[in-house]
Amino acid sequence: QVQLQESGPGLLRPSETLSLTCSVSRGSISRYYWSWIRQPPGKGLEWIGSVSVTGSTNYNPSLKSRVTILIDRPNNQFSLNLTSVTAADTAVFYCASGVAGTFDSWGQGTAVTVSS
Amino acid sequence: EIVLTQSPGTLSLSPGERATLSCRASQTVSRSYLAWYQQRPGQAPRLLIYGATSRATGIPDRFSGSGSGTDFTLTIRRLEPEDFAVYYCQQYGSSPATFGQGTKVEIK
Numbered sequence: 001q002v003q004l005q006e007s008g009p010g011l012l013r014p015s016e017t018l019s020l021t022c023s024v025s026r027g028s029i030s031r032y033y034w035s036w037i038r039q040p041p042g043k044g045l046e047w048i049g050s051v052s053v054t055g056s057t058n059y060n061p062s063l064k065s066r067v068t069i070l071i072d073r074p075n076n077q078f079s080l081n082l083t084s085v086t087a088a089d090t091a092v093f094y095c096a097s098g099v100a101g102t103f104d105s106w107g108q109g110t111a112v113t114v115s116s
Numbered sequence: 117e118i119v120l121t122q123s124p125g126t127l128s129l130s131p132g133e134r135a136t137l138s139c140r141a142s143q144t145v146s147r148s149y150l151a152w153y154q155q156r157p158g159q160a161p162r163l164l165i166y167g168a169t170s171r172a173t174g175i176p177d178r179f180s181g182s183g184s185g186t187d188f189t190l191t192i193r194r195l196e197p198e199d200f201a202v203y204y205c206q207q208y209g210s211s212p213a214t215f216g217q218g219t220k221v222e223i224k
Contacts, residue, residue: 045161045206102163102206103153103163104166107160108159
């Protein structure tokens with residue numbers, strides 16, 4: 001199984017842009033689908049969006065206007081940009097991979113807090 | 117989008133007992149594209165079941181999934197201490213993929 005590791009800032013101000021990177025190891029990024037999922041404190045899971053090896057994307061309509069997911073094949077990583085963050089975006093963000101819409105490998109998660 | 121409702125919210129059981137978790141969808145889940153995940157405190161979710169009934173790699177056979185259409189069930193045959201956790205169902209038959217709100221299995 002591939003290993004995934006998220007990286008990025010843990011604290012943001014409202015209206016800033018969240019940028020996270022997921023590094024893929026023990027496997028090639030040229031397979032599967034690569035996704036971002038978030039979990040607000042004490043709450044459930046929300047799928048943010050996915051990118052395929054070809055770069056085609058699929059986003060959750062609830063976030064689509066603010067989300068960009070890109071794949072960087074040479075560096076075996078993919079990224080998430082979320083613009084105009086508010087306190088409601090405070091969550092643990094996970095990167096994940098899988099086939100056909102399931103998520104069988106997950107990063108450990110990175111906590112992001114939005115606060116002024 | 118498909119809304120998944122899990123019940124009960126909390127299940128209080130003793131080790132060795134059988135756990136039955138329910139996931140009901142607001143509309144038919146296409147091709148039974150329904151998965152189950154386990155999340156222990158402070159950890160990322162782990163895939164248990166996909167395609168409603170298939171166990172993921174390395175998942176013990178005490179975990180089983182059943183159901184189709186709008187009603188799905190996760191059964192844990194005999195609870196081990198490490199099985200006390202939160203369980204989520206997820207549908208991936210239509211976009212956006214959605215998760216249920218979770219069922220917590222706690223020690224009685």
